[in-house]
Amino acid sequence: MQEALLKVEGLKTYFYLDDKKIAKAVDDIQFTIHPGETVALVGESGSGKSITSLSIMQLINKPGRIEKGTILFNGQDLVKLSEKEMAKVRGNDLAMIFQEPMTALNPVFTIGNQIMETLIKHKKLTKMQAHKKAIELLKMVGFPRAEETINEYPHQLSGGMRQRAMIAIAMSCDPKLLIADEPTTALDVTIQAQILDLMNEMKQKFNTAILLITHDLGVVAEYADRVMVMYGGQIVEDTTVEQLFSDPKHPYTTGLLESLPSIDKEVKRLGAIKGTVPPSHSFPSGCRFSDRCPNVMEQCQQALPQLLSIETGHKVRCYLYD
């Protein structure tokens, strides 16, 4: 197997709240991503998916901070980089499509300016070359009138168009790793498919690895190679997509799959399991899923299980498999 592109180990990202509580948004996660691989990250709202991706990007702001851990990317520990060094990585080998495009696009610059900036700064193109390339990129993400779009401001575009503009910016640097946080949740189904297909094309063309955060297990089935299930700031299962659907191990994963739509069931999304995720400042002392788990045993409430390998390419954090 080729060397990992991203290797996250023992990562903890905590938020220090006003009332002295600590929200353990990401609490000791480990995973790797290989070049060209699409890895999905799934889990209920509040489980720590966005904070995981923002930690990789080194975009955690106060009151949060990376408490512990390493994020090796291309052999370099991102946690140790200065802001200036990190800014270089962000525009080059590492790019992110954010959950909310308006937070990533700058409202006072045209779409063209924002794409060209990356090309001029990181790819060292001249202004004219960058202009030409920006039009190509906009056409590639489905703007037929790219020559006009390039002069438009973010607020002049619809939600779907903004999302595509953000993809064009992310693609402009040919990243080795693209992090996509719910890239299509706000979009209608046809545009969703277009955007995911675009990301897939990019993966095929440039061997881009993708960390795909999604609520949609249908998207996981269609686009991902591997999947990590997150619960309460931790990864509770890490496996291939085939195994996820054919042989899920963690009771939380099983619950998620049972909440999937089928022909004779009403369409439901993730999170149809009884109860809710505990707030990240007050997890139970044992397994974080223990108070919702149908298989709960005595030891589950006493100590936190570890994420252990149960077979090649399949890890699970559960005493049932200890």
Ligand SMILES: Nc1ncnc2c1ncn2[C@@H]1O[C@H](COP(=O)(O)OP(=O)(O)OP(=O)(O)O)[C@@H](O)[C@H]1O
């Ligand atoms: N700015 C913040 N201040 C305090 N706590 C925060 C902050 N941002 C995130 N958190 C905590 O981190 C937890 C994880 O948040 P995160 O945004 O990663 O969830 P998510 O899995 O991306 O959810 P969603 O599916 O809704 O996007 C939250 O439950 C919250 O407790």
Ligand SMILES: [Mg+2]
């Ligand atoms: Mg999120």
